[in-house]
Amino acid sequence: MSDESHHERELGGQLLASVSRSFYLTLKALPQELREPISLAYLLARTADTIADTASVPATVRIECLNDFESLVLGGSDDVKAHLTKRITADFVAHQSDEAERRLMERFADGLAWLGTMQGAPLHAIQQVLQRIIHGQRLDIQRFPADGSLRCLQTEAELDEYTWLVAGCVGEFWTEMCAIEKPASLDPAVSLEQMKTLGARFGKGLQLINILRDIGEDIQDGRCYLPGFTPEEVQRDSRILQPAWQHWLGVCRGHLDCGLDYIRHVADAKLRYATALPLLIGVKTLSRMEKTSWDKLLQGVKINRLDVAVILAETAIACRSVESMTKLYHKLGQH
Structure with a gap:
């Protein structure tokens, strides 16, 4: 061995x-x-x-x-x-x-x-x-x-940089590995750089889901990733974050749409299935967050194991064609 x-x-x-x-x-x-x-x-x-x-x-x-x-x-x-x-x-x-x-x-x-x-x-x-x-x-x-004090990111550029560093770059890495180890798995009509750009936005979208979903827990732990607020404002009433939360939800949806474009250009069915799973679980989570009240959002939002099992089964069928995958993405992400 x-x-x-x-x-x-x-x-x-x-x-x-x-x-x-x-x-x-x-x-x-x-x-x-x-x-x-x-x-x-x-x-x-x-x-x-x-x-x-x-x-x-x-x-x-x-x-x-x-x-x-x-x-x-x-x-x-x-x-x-x-x-x-x-x-x-x-x-x-x-x-x-x-x-x-x-x-x-x-x-x-x-x-x-x-x-x-x-x-x-x-x-x-x-x-x-x-x-x-x-x-x-x-x-x-x-x-x-983590010294017991709440702090907030100051600019949108800081949040965008963070999501790229911890997740967007993973989309680029994933694409590079496909090109190195299984080059025929990617659509030759799209350049490697275009795929890396889509992959980076896909990764940033998945990280934004975590940030938007965990906002209540993060604030308790002294972290506010939504930029443009003072700690005093957030501590006085977290509802001040709602418009910014909605804005970044829209940014997140745009990133996930790029994830769908990415998957459309994955030529290998097995790889398409593996790549689609986090996207489809993510867009389902995003849809659920959109329909949840602020107070419940602060307690955290997740999809349950049954939801995941259904997505696994539906993805196994849908990944056979780009059209079916696109339909499933829009169904799971309905507002």
Whole structure:
């Protein structure tokens, strides 16, 4: 058994499933050529995300550990690895209330070992996307240091930058991996750069769904991603955010429409199915949010497992043609 298949079997199964939740459905559905590099990139991104999100660890320590993790992703020294291993064990493992994230922290070095089996263009693409994601996570810690105070993003450019760094660049990476590992899977009538642009907006749309859906929880945690407000205004009455929330909902829908355009130009049916799942679950969530009162929005909105099961079944049929997929997208996203 090769190193690659060993690592994929050890880390790309139960551990990946436990930390990726519904996105594991997409990873599992990918064509074999794409499953390993994309699963690995996702696992390493989730590792960095857990480091960034462990609010009980001081912001300076989290940023230092992210810097070390980025160094190791780029091929850093054994000294850096030994130092980070000690910090992860001492400062992060015990602070994970989620069992899956605790195991992810315990096995962070195994993810790096898996990365060590990659080479050439796939390795470069994984390193590049992780650099961007980690940069976005560092920015998030600096802007929202989890010190008990509420802070707000100041400009639309800050929000757009953040959504690109933590998700839009993933759409570009996904497209690059398709071009590297399975070039016939993309419509030759559309350039790689056009697909990367659509993929970036697709990713930004999925991240905006998270931001709009989690607005109440984020405010409680001291983070307001909707720009243009003071903390005092938001704390006085969160309903002041409603017009901005509606505006960004419209931006999000525009991004998801680009996701639909992206899927229309995926020529491989298996890849089209895997790529469509997050889009269709996302647009269903968006539709539900549009129909929810502000007070209930602050409590969080999700679609349930039955909704997801129905989407899986409908997508399996609809992905056979672009026309059927388009109809399903519009049905699930009805206002």
